[in-house]
Amino acid sequence: MNASCTNATSSLSLPRPSPLVASAAVLPGMLFVLVWSSGYVFGKIALDHAAPFTLLTLRFGGAALVFGLLAVLTRPAWPGWRPILHSAVVGLLSLALQFGGVYVGVQRGAEVGVAALLVGSMPLVTAALAPWIGERVSAREWLALAIGLVGVTLVLADRLGFGGGDAVAYSLLALGLIGISVGTLYQKRFATGIDMRLGLTIQHVVAALVLVPGALVENFRTDATAAFAGSLGWLIAVNSVGGFALLFTLLRRGEANRVAQLFFLIPPVTAVFGFALLGEHFSALKLAGFALAAAGVYLGTRPQRKASGRVAA
Numbered sequence: 001m002n003a004s005c006t007n008a009t010s011s012l013s014l015p016r017p018s019p020l021v022a023s024a025a026v027l028p029g030m031l032f033v034l035v036w037s038s039g040y041v042f043g044k045i046a047l048d049h050a051a052p053f054t055l056l057t058l059r060f061g062g063a064a065l066v067f068g069l070l071a072v073l074t075r076p077a078w079p080g081w082r083p084i085l086h087s088a089v090v091g092l093l094s095l096a097l098q099f100g101g102v103y104v105g106v107q108r109g110a111e112v113g114v115a116a117l118l119v120g121s122m123p124l125v126t127a128a129l130a131p132w133i134g135e136r137v138s139a140r141e142w143l144a145l146a147i148g149l150v151g152v153t154l155v156l157a158d159r160l161g162f163g164g165g166d167a168v169a170y171s172l173l174a175l176g177l178i179g180i181s182v183g184t185l186y187q188k189r190f191a192t193g194i195d196m197r198l199g200l201t202i203q204h205v206v207a208a209l210v211l212v213p214g215a216l217v218e219n220f221r222t223d224a225t226a227a228f229a230g231s232l233g234w235l236i237a238v239n240s241v242g243g244f245a246l247l248f249t250l251l252r253r254g255e256a257n258r259v260a261q262l263f264f265l266i267p268p269v270t271a272v273f274g275f276a277l278l279g280e281h282f283s284a285l286k287l288a289g290f291a292l293a294a295a296g297v298y299l300g301t302r303p304q305r306k307a308s309g310r311v312a313a
């Protein structure tokens with residue numbers, strides 16, 4: 001092939017994105033993982049000072065007030081009743097069913113490690129259901145999902161065990177997994193067109209209302225300690241307001257299956273937070289699991305390289 005043909009071939013190659021553009025695309029996902037992972041640490045602290053339904057009602061009610069205030073101040077266009085109903089379904093699934101199932105399941109004796117593994121396996125369930133919203137999962141992505149799940153299992157290996165809870169406890173964990181998996185797909189399919197401030201207000205109002213009866217049964221049991229106030233404030237401001245705003249943005253921009261794969265990183269990052277903030281054990285096995293989970297997420301979420309144009313010699 002002569003030089004002119006070589007130059008022509010090079011000119012037809014698709015340009016690679018600049019490092020700045022690539023960083024801008026990756027940053028929301030990284031922030032989401034950090035924010036979501038911190039919720040497990042502060043949720044654990046808060047549950048030492050409040051009953052689960054009470055904690056969740058206060059958390060979602062507080063976040064609803066924040067998003068509602070933002071909506072009142074900015075006055076987004078009214079979306080109509082159908083988008084509102086779709087957002088209500090997301091609130092029921094992704095918030096009330098997910099967190100209610102996990103928190104009460106753990107309270108009934110289910111192991112925290114089992115709960116984390118089930119929620120960490122959400123990308124697999126989401127991938128299996130992805131054709132429902134017209135998304136195709138490639139062989140490379142299935143391989144990435146398998147690698148990610150192995151990584152999560154290694155991170156949680158020393159915390160896995162069964163028998164601490166009854167059948168209801170583990171059934172509640174399964175309901176939590178179904179809630180976040182179906183809720184993520186449902187939101188991508190039906191509920192990302194609404195203004196984010198309105199959509200998240202509706203989601204949190206519905207979740208709080210659904211959980212209020214449970215909080216009433218608990219007599220809204222909390223203590224008035226600084227630890228509870230601080231952890232609840234973090235859960236509202238950082239996890240509910242920040243975390244769900246990031247999730248809403250990610251689902252609006254990308255495929256639900258690829259967004260779901262970020263959940264593989266949450267147990268490893270949570271383990272790091274637990275080590276740094278709570279003094280929990282962090283071993284070489286956890287580090288290896290972290291590396292595998294990260295490799296799985298990278299393999300599953302990086303865009304496919306399109307073939308470059310070719311000029312015959």
